[in-house]
Amino acid sequence: MCRLDGARDAEIALVVPSLLQLTDAGTFTVGERGAPGWTASGFARRVGDAVPFALGPEMCPAEELTALLIMWAVGEVVAREGEQPRHLAVSHPAGWGPYRRGQLYAALRAVGLHDVTLVPEPLAAAENHAVRSRVVPDASLAVFSLGSHAFSASVVRRAQKRTFELVNHVDGVDHHTGADFDDLLLGLVRGRLGKDGHVSSAECEAAKRAFGPSGPSVVVSGVEIARDEFVEEIRPSVDHLVGTFVRALGTVQPDAVLLVGGGCRMPVIGDALSSSVDCRVLAEAAPEHSVAKGLAVAARLVLMGPEAEPAPLDTSVLVHTREASLRFPVGEVPNPEDDEFSAPPPRPPVDVSPLELPPRRVKRVASVLKPVGRRSSSRSRDDDEDGR
16 A cells, blocks of 8 residues: 555555455355365456356356455455545556456446556556656666466556556466476475375475575475575576566567566576576565555556656665666656556545445355455465465
């Protein structure tokens, strides 16, 4: 969230895994994994898919589940802050067309969320940096996004009207993502434990996050895995990701590469990119939060406009290069009045309680949605690397 009367930067007010579990009573619980066949995950990227999720006896379209989770998150922040948000911004993959965006808009309106702007993920990530640094017109920024379940490569450029525009975008199809790297680490551990050994994916995910420049090894289920051994195991996958990213750049020479998503916490990603591109490679301390924070800033700009913003402060970010002092200014997300991905101009604030649900199953389920997810101002081992 971003406060209208405070700093221009955004703060993380809520972190919860993107999980919805349908219970026997016909209610949803948030952020908790239940019995197989009753829990939905990964639905946000399947908006517009004609095949619904089968949860127990119910068939749930992906856009409906996404809207329910967003409604719950808004309600949690309202309870925390004691007031309704003036505006809401929601991210989506840059490759989405009008149909998918329209499906998500309709689902959000069905749960009472009307003042919404949809923002492509790479533009939101760039906006997160725009509040800190000055940028010149026509400066370009490449966005390397690697989360738990998705990879994408994008190029954005600052236009003359203090906005960002999307120059190029590629969604990964057969690329390994954060969850696949967890599985590769799990395979290494199982190879040491033998067929009678037991190790969970959650343990491997936590261990993967523990790898760092100063962490030579991790211990999983009593098995020590060296960082170099893990890097060697994932090297072909990393090379595939970086190769796709370089091809996505085409003839564009970006001023910098921005790392987005929890998968980019692995130093091998930044190192491989630094060896493949002739520009600086930048990342924040929590790259999985970059898109969410940029969305909050974008929502603030919808209400106040870029003209109301003071000059950006020139600050440095963590860089995956040998020069720790490198800095790079990046630009802003588009003004919603000019961009084709934007929602209509904001209306007066509305009550976000689910009183206007569609006359079907969602009315029965969403009206008794149980908020059992965990609130947190910092990430936990269960956080989704997509930052959702």
